[in-house]
Every structure is written in structure tokens, then in C-alpha cells.
Amino acid sequence: PSAGPGAPRVFAPVRRRGPGPLWGALGVGGVALAAAMVLSVAIPAFPGSGVAGRPSSALLFGNGVSPMINLGEDLRRPTARPVLHYRTTATRAPYLRLLTLDEFSGRDWSSRLFPSNSANTVDKIALPPGLLDSVAVTETRTNIVVDGLSARWLPIPAPARSITGLAGAWYWNGSNGSITSPNDTTRGQEYTVIALNLAPTRDQLRGSGSDYPSSVQRSLRLPADSPPRIAETARQVTAGTDTAYDAALALQTYLRGEEFSYDTEAPAKAGFDGGGVDVVSTFLEVKTGYCVHFSSAMAVMARSIGIPARIAVGYQPGTLSASSSIAGTGRYSVDSHDLHAWPELYFAGVGWVPFEPTPGRGALPEYTRTMDAAQTPGGQGGTAGSARPGITDDPAATDPGARGGSADTRQEPVTVLRLILVLVGVIALLLLPAIGRVERRRQRRRRILAGRAGAAEAWQELTDLAVDHGIPVRATETPREFAARLRSLPGLAPPGERPGEPSGEPQ
Template sequence: MQSQGTPADPVTGILFLLCIGAGVIALLMDALAITLRTPALAGLPVLVPVGVPGLILDNGTDKLTLVLTAAAFLLLLGVDVLGRRRGAAAGRREGVGTAGPRGTAGRGWPVTEAFLIGGLGVATALVLSIAVPNLPGDGRVGGRATGPLLFGDGVSAMVNLGQDLRSSQAGAALHYRTSAAQPPYLKLLTLDRFVGPSWTARLEPTNTGNTVDAIDRPPGLSVQVATTEESTQIVIDGVASAWLPTPGAATKVSGLVGAWYWNGPTGTIASTNSTTRGQKYTVTSLTLEPTPEQLRAATGRYPVSVESSLRLPRDSPLIIEQTARAVTAGTTTPYDAAVALQEYLRGNEFTYDTTAPVADGYDGGGVDVVGTFLEVKRGYCVHFASAMAVMARSLGIPARIAIGYLPGSRSSNFIEDRDRFNVDAHDLHSWPELYFTGIGWLPFEPTPGRGTVPSYTRPADQSTPLGGPVVGAPSTAPRPFDDAGQALSTGGGSATTAGNDAGTPGRVALILGALVVLLAAPGGIRLLRRRRRRNDLARGTAGGAEAWRELVDTALDFGVIVRATETPREFAARIGALPGLTGTGGAAAGAALARLLAAAERHRYGRPADGAPQPELLGDLDTVSMRISMGATTGVRWRARLLPASLWGFLGERGRVPVTDA
């Protein structure tokens, strides 16, 4: 879990933890909904599996999952309301009280309102999730800082790397200048072991003695191999990671903030308490320059420390070893076999394509994916690097995968007579490293159209990269920071590129629209309820009980305290004393209120025939409601329209005069 990006490969251990978590959530929901009889709170535990992905994944929570979960939650609430209504009705038949839950005498309208409110909430959440721009830390370069030993949001491994490459926006990651004749690859992380079918990073305890002011020579490197010492000054623009991007074979790093330590077996540098965000540092490194003759002679026994890099998962597709042996037929040394594998993958049979693996369902770098990739022959750096690494292992050559950045693009700006190179998210890359006795780990470049073939793997007269056509690769058109006169940041902090604000007006419009809908929702729902009751009164399908309910709700909306212990007559006496029902015009309103009270009392206390519908009650209701509104201040009237108190259950139950069917 520490070494994978998100979404992580579903290895057995992670699935086991997820099953335990799902069981705990189910038990907790059952306790809340059944034992404690608080079904509304049962929705809280389910927010964990539904909501957490929205905080981690670039594309947020799956919309269909969110809608189905919300619908199930609303159904749970609806079942609870119906159950309570039936219990109240049974109690009335048995003579146990007469005041059931609010609205139990209606036609199920409160249940409908609950679904309307819930559906509106879901729709609003969906709109906001589309409209609101991603906060820093969306899983790509420039994400929020991660904890110790977490790859997480700074740079994402394997599948996430492909998401970054396919992104239309490439945030600036870093820039650097170097004394090296050939701009270096910048390595972040090493994947050197399998958990199930998937590559993962080796996690070892941090040795606090391995400070970066003095880094050992690469393990296994013979003094007979020529090396050149280079210096590279790096400024982080947007990447936040606990792993430090450095050229290979670093021997010293200066200028870092925080505690950083090197790992000899993996060739990486990581921090336990800091991130790369805002860092400016200088790396002294060695460029290894072995000759083909030295590489062909590197046939001795491998050290015990690298033997684990020969292992492959059980049940690896047979096509991996079969292809490897067919490609390397006739070679006599591990070096020649490695070069043959590199040339095969960079040949015309393969095509660089960032979209095909996603469309055809074989994205990622596990051995099962490699089997499909070797048949389809379309993919991007993750697939090419993983394919060469597992094929090399099948031939008995230790291999692993490095993740980091390509050298980037050369800028027209010069700093101290050195070219400046700019690196962005589209320069994220993975490549294989193979081990040779007496030389150590060496990088190879099997991805066609990307990067540069190492000099020790090509003829002396070959100076340009090999490779086939590139489909779906990031554009090679000049980027904004490649222009000649454009000033560039030389300090730390996040950087943005042109296009980051694209779609902002549309997002703002969606946000404003969602806010307007959200603010207008209570008033709209209250208006629908009022209109339904008025229509029923006008058609003669409702009588005194429904008219009285509407009068009580109107009084609540205008701030009148309604006590559940009051009789309708006591409540009417307080209504009649309101400013709008006294003085000029108050007599007609008082008479209308008296007729409404009489109808409500006949419905409550009289025989069923006495409570028959009375269409003329609609006029009386309008008269009294208008006079209540006239006696209120402007602020109270607006509050009654936008935030009607009668909608909120706790106010309604506290301030309602119960009226039930006789």
C-alpha cells in the first residue's frame, strides 16, 4: 500500500483489508439503522467507501456508484417513514394517542418530499463535482505533500503515470541545468519486486547514517569502468514527493531542506519528514561509460543482493519467455540479449500509444498485462519497460523498473553559460534497469519515440534514437515556456502552464447555477406543497384538516411559535392577535379564520359527514395567509419565501398543532 499509487492494484493483502473494512461498515450500519433505530445516521459509514475515492482519484467517485448509493439511502429513509406511519396508524386504531408523525394523514407527500430533497442534494453534488476545479493534490505533478515513504500524490506509479501522460494539461514539474553533455534522466523510484502480478517498490528501514552529503559508489561498479563526474542544479517547480528526482549514480546532494537519505540497493533518495516541494539543490553524479567489450565480459555470478531481481510471479504468461528466447536466439552474452530485447521493442512492430491500453483494458505494468501487450504491440513507457524487465528476468538477467522523468526540453535561456531544461508532467517516464556483474545497474530505453538509446547499446556512428511511429503521445509542438523571451521562475513553489484556466467561465457558471438552485430549493419545495394543497381545496378533494395544516405551516414560515400542546382554538386566538389580522381589514380576516377553525374542529371532533370537503375554504385560507404576510416585516417575508420553517422536521414537530383524521 505504501509503494503503490492510486488506484492500487488489487493484490491479496489489500483485498483482505477491504473485505474487513466492508464488514465493519455493514455491522455499524446495521447497528445504527436497526438496533439504535436511527437510519439517517446509517448513511455516515457508507461515506467512507463512496467519498474517499473522490478525495484521492483524479476523476473522483464513480458517478453511477454515487447515484445508486444515494438512492439506496433515500429508500432506507422512506422505508423508515412508512414503518413509523403504520405504527402510528395502528396506535390510533387501538386508542393509543392521536398525534402521529407530521403528515401521516396525507397522501404520503412527506415521503415524496424526502426523495425530492435527497435527489436535489445528489444532483447538486454531481454538478459541484463537475464544476469545482481540482484542488492542489489531484494525483499528478504538483500534488499535495505526502507522508514518509509514500509515493502517493507527488508522482503516481504505473497506471497513474499513464493518466498523467494522457492529460491535456502538463503542469511544470522542475527545471535544471547540468554540466553533462547528454541531459540526464531524473530517477525518482525503483520498482524491483512483485506482489502478486504487480510491480512494487522495496520498502526497507531508513538508515539515518546514509546522509546525502556523502553517497557510496553504485554497488557492483568496478574501478575499471570509466565514469565522468557531472553537476546538475535542480529547481522544483510543481512536483511534491517524498522521493527526490536525481540523475543516476548520485554521489552527493547539497542544498536540500529536511532530512534526506540514500538507499544503495535501489539507487533512490527519500525523506522521512519532508517533500520535494520548493526544493533547490545540486546533485553530483557519475555518468557510467562502460564499453561493449566490458559489458560482454560481465558474465560472472550475480551478488546475493540482486538475486531477488530474477524472480517472476507464478503463472506468468508463457508468451513472455517464449518471445524473449525467440528475440535473443543466437546471442551469447546477457549484454547482447539485453540489446536484442531493446531493439525488438523499439522496432517497427511496436507502436507508442497512450490510449489503446485503456480502451482495450490492459493498462498497467503487471506480468498479466505484459502478456497482452506482447500480443497487441501497442502501449506506452510502462508497458515497454515492464516487458523488457520481465523478459530479461525470464532469461536470467536481473532487471527492475525505474520511474522518473525524461531529460525534458531545452530552453533558449542560459544560466551561467549552461542550457536550461524544463520538465513537465508529460515527461514522466519509466525505463528498465539491468544488472551486469562488475558494472552494476544500467538503464535501457525500449520505448519507441521516447528518450534516447544509451550510448553503450548502439553502434558508434549511431547518434539518433531508434523507434517506430508514435500514436497518442504528448504533442511535440513548442510549449509556452520554450519561447525565447519568456521569463521563467527560478524559485520553488507551484507553477502553472497556459491552459490551466481553460473552462473557468463555464465552471463559474455551473457553480453559480448550482448555488442558485440550492438556495431556491427550500422555497421551491414549499411552493409545491402549498400549490398541491390549494389544488386539492379548489377541487373539493380536501377539507378543513388540509386547510388548517396549510395555515399552521404558513404561521411557522412567518415565525409564529406553534405549540404541540395547543388546541386549534387556542392557536386561532393567538393568530387573531397578529398585527395583520387586527385594525383595518382585520374583521374580514377574523371571520375567515373563524370559518377555518370551525372546519378544522368539525373534521377533528365531528362525525365523518361533518368533515366533508368545503371548496370555499380556499378563499378563507388565502385571506388569512395574506393578512399574516402583511403584518410581517420585509425580512421575515423573504425568510418565509427562501427558508420556510415548516419544511424542517424538528421545527414542524415542535410547532405543529396535530390534526388527524377522525
């Protein structure tokens, strides 16, 4: 039977004239979900940075936890995440130093913390201590963009002479060469570093004496109860050497020898992770570990035979993208798997000199390379070439963290794939409410047409349909009042009640 003229009707769907509340909510939710997913992909976790990337109040690598152990935990993360990218005028892609561990308790390495000196602004940084004019020096310019690192230690090629473009207050430390900020972080920073590339000759290093300043003599300290294996091994390895330089070279060659292998997992599984004297003693027996163990072993053995030593922590040079050269300078991408530790030994007249004892990571500095050494160019010692900087001749054999190839075949496709997956995920999330609504509407209409649904369900479908089309449903309205308001909307009045149309009833 036909309903009376004033009875409410269920109308067929009409074209939406604009976004309603449902679509607005979906849009806002979609943007929030997309932002969260993109941030989770793009921003890497970093030791000591906390969930929100907040740097610790003391050392970068944790609140009272050994920075060496935290470095290992980060290297063992299965997925590498971008940290920064840079361009440099240096012919050898530089290591980027974050901090220097110059205090050794016997159990842990740490960094001496000094109050910030407001006079030590980064626009003019003093020459490194102990450097004589006779050492060959070239100036380099490196432009760095931080992609996903929040810390109060600034990654820089060292030694730096000036830094421009930083936001906030940053100061240099004359003792260990680090750049720190009391209140600001590296997050989102873009800056330019003018640094020095030191090129001491072998003769200059061999001619270095043992007259160390008092500040350097602190870097000779070792616990009295150090395991005897450390000093005994150092003496055996350096037997027959006449100078501190030759002894240091012998230590580096020994640790890079075939007896040792690179492995990030073995020390943690066997319970000898870290850089303390007991760990070093075990490492010299087991002969497997990663950069933490190789750098600690060389530094501790160097101290045991009277050579001041400390450990630098930072990043290897990263990966060169062959397709991104601008004016002859390529772009290097650094990720969390490029984290690295290497020892620095002190030579009077030259200062702190880096070495590379870790096999399969980094490259030998030029002043430690023999004429017949066949090392892949790049890193601290080689010239930048088409091969990945920081990787030696056969890294894949022992180094699970070493990745060959350029950023074009490793970083960029992975990044694009991640973005595609994020986009697909966001679209799927946005479609879920709509799919649910369509299915609910189909089920309701089927029940209504079959006579199995009552007036309440039919009314719920009508109000849901109105909300979908941006028509508010007021809780205070009766069904008759709501139907009358629908009829008053342009395009929604039933035939015969639209303005300018005949009623269709007999005159």
C-alpha cells in the same frame, strides 16, 4: 416645496477620500481569488500526492494502487504542468530518477521500503554497488529547482554522490539508489546534485559474468504461473546471442521495432493497463502501449532468460530553452508529461545499467547504439543539442506525449498566456460588484425621480452611497442624526452651513 432647515437632504456625490469598507473587502477577496487561480494554474496534480499535494505514506504513486497504472493516468492528463527546472554540466541531459521498482509480485511492481538509516546522509553517498574502477566515469553537477512537485522521493540524476541545499532530513538507499525523507517533501526545494555519468564499453558489458550477489538475485524472480508467451518471446528474440548484453540489446531492439507503437490510451481502453505478467503477455500480442508496458515487458523478459532486471520511474530530461544559457549551461524545463519508466538490467562489474525500449520516448543509451543508428541527440544516450532532449527521430508519428521545439515556443508563451488569463479573470471578478452597484444605483434614482420609489428606497440609496465613500452607517442612528453627522463632515455641509461661508440668508 422646500424642506425645512433641519430636514435631511440627499447630496450629490463627492470625491472619495480613501478606500471604504466595500473596496477593502473587494481588495482582500481579489487577492485571495488571484492566489487561488495562480496556484491552480502553477501547481500540477501528481499521482499519489492528494488534493493538497500531500505525499502518500508509502509509495509515491498511491495508497495501495499500482504505481504503473497511476503513471499512465498522469500521462493521459490533457494539460502538462510544470514540475521542475534545472541546469547541468552534463554533456547529455540526464534522466531524473524518483524511485526504483525492484519488487515484482507478478501483478504489480513496487519498491522495497527500508527504514531510514540516519548514517546515510546525502552529503556523502556511497558508490553504486558492483561498479569496478575500470568503468569510465565522469562527474556532473546539476542544480535543480522544484516548481510543482510534492513527494518524499527526490528527483535526481543517478547515480548521485552528494546532494547539498536540501531543507529537512534526507537519506540515500544503498539498495535501489533512491533518496527519500521520512518527514519532509520536495515542495519548494532547491538543491545541487553531484552525480556520476557511467560510460561502460560494449566489451565490458559483454564480459560481464553471471555471478550475481544475493541482493541482486531477488531481481530474477518471476511467478511460476507466468504466461508462457513471455518466456517464449524472449527466447525467440534473443536466439543466437552469446552474452547477456547482446540478449538485452536484442530485447531493446525488438521492442523499438516497427511492430510496436506508442499509445497511452489503447491499454486503458482495452483493459490491459499496468505492468503485471498478464498485462505484459497481452501487450506482446497487441503490440501497443506506452512506457509502462515497454519497460515492464523488457524487464520481465530479461528475468525470464536469467538477467536481473528492475524498473526506474522518474522524468525524461525535459525541454532545453535555447535563450537561457548561463556560462554555457542551458536551462531544462520538466513537466508532468515527461514522466517516464525505463528498465535497468544488472551487469557484474558495472552495476545497474539503464535501457530504453520505448519507441518515440527517450533516446538510446550510447552503449546500445549501433554505428549507423540515426537517433536524435539527447537524453540518456545522446549529446545535448538544439533538438528537444529525450525525443527520437520521428516521435510525432506514434507519440502523442512527445512535443518538439524548445521551451521558448512551448512553455514560456503558454505560461504568459495563463498569467494574462488569470489577470483578466481577477479584474473581471473585482469589477462585478462595482458594476452591480452602479446598475442598482441607476435603477433606484430613476424610480426616485419618477416618483415610483418611497422614502425607504431613497434612504437605502443614501446609506449605500455613504458606505461607498467610507462613511459608516450606524444602526442606532435616526435619519435626522445621520444627516446631522453628514453635515458635520468636512466638505459635506450644504452651502451656507460651511465654516467661513455666508449663510446666503438675508441679514
